[in-house]
Amino acid sequence: MRKLLNTLFVTTENAYLTLEGETVVVHCEKEKIGQFPLHTLSGIVSFSYAGASPALMGACVQKDICLSFCTPHGRFLARTSGISNGNVLLRRAQYRTADDLNASCQIARNMIFGKLYNARWSIERTRRDHKLRIDEQRFQSASETIHKLLPMVLQETNLESLRGLEGAGATAYFSVFDDMILREKENFYFEIRTRRPPLDNINAMLSFAYSLLSNDCGSALESVGLDAYVGFLHRDRPGRSSLALDLMEELRPCLADRFVLTLVNNRIINGNDFSKSESGAVQLSNEGRKKFLKSWQERKQETISHPFLEEKVPWGLIPYIQALLLARYLREDLEAYPPFLWK
Incomplete structure (x- = not known):
């Protein structure tokens, strides 16, 4: 390891x-x-x-x-990137799979299954830990909506339809995301996902966390010999690390979203850790960014039992392990790509 x-x-x-x-x-x-x-x-x-x-x-x-x-x-x-020393046979297998829409969907649907499963588990954790502080009926409804989508995702054979199921799950998940924010509601609230630029404190942190997670996933993929720019769910686009975006989908709810909620609910980040430009764009201040990165590193050192390997590993190794499992699937050492299912 x-x-x-x-x-x-x-x-x-x-x-x-x-x-x-x-x-x-x-x-x-x-x-x-x-x-x-x-x-x-x-x-x-x-x-x-x-x-x-x-x-x-x-x-x-x-x-x-x-x-x-x-x-x-x-x-x-x-x-930075030097001379590619990845296994040429592995990359050829990756490119052949990416060119086959049906084969791509088989991998993508497992990743989306992991994303929705982890999103539902995040909702269930809030229901369990803060039952008296939330509208439990709304949380239960969102959880049930995602639960009904899971078998549909596993049966899907079309990428466009798969994206539709993902969108429906994301809508249900984010419908209760604001309720997961338990402190400083005057400074931290979520209405809609805004990216370029983020228009509130929560979106600013989500964008920063996704940027760090994408970087970790890209590094993990390259380290096992895969091309981070050729994806299965996210199709080819110049300059976009599509496979890194694919890999991070299942990790967003547990590694990024939940991390942001922890920063707010544990009072690690406060309303003074942000700045707002005249255009309305919200950004972490220098001090806020330092707090964020310090906590991010600490989070990556914490351990979790990997559901497929059944071994305790640091959170920071999860992208690397998932990249390794994906490479093993493309080499036909595994029958299917096993997504990371948070427990």
């Missing part, structure tokens, strides 16, 4: 990264503000436009360290 090493998050907006020996050095205004051994890192995520030296990028490629660049507000920009 791959060891879960640390991810270095560089949040200083004008930071520049360089290589010094076997370490990564963080510079700001030509002053060294941090230095970290490369052998302790599995990934580096920079939220700075200044970038990194070619020497550091080369070292990260050689040492299999994912070096990713995002805007200061969390939008993914790019990831």
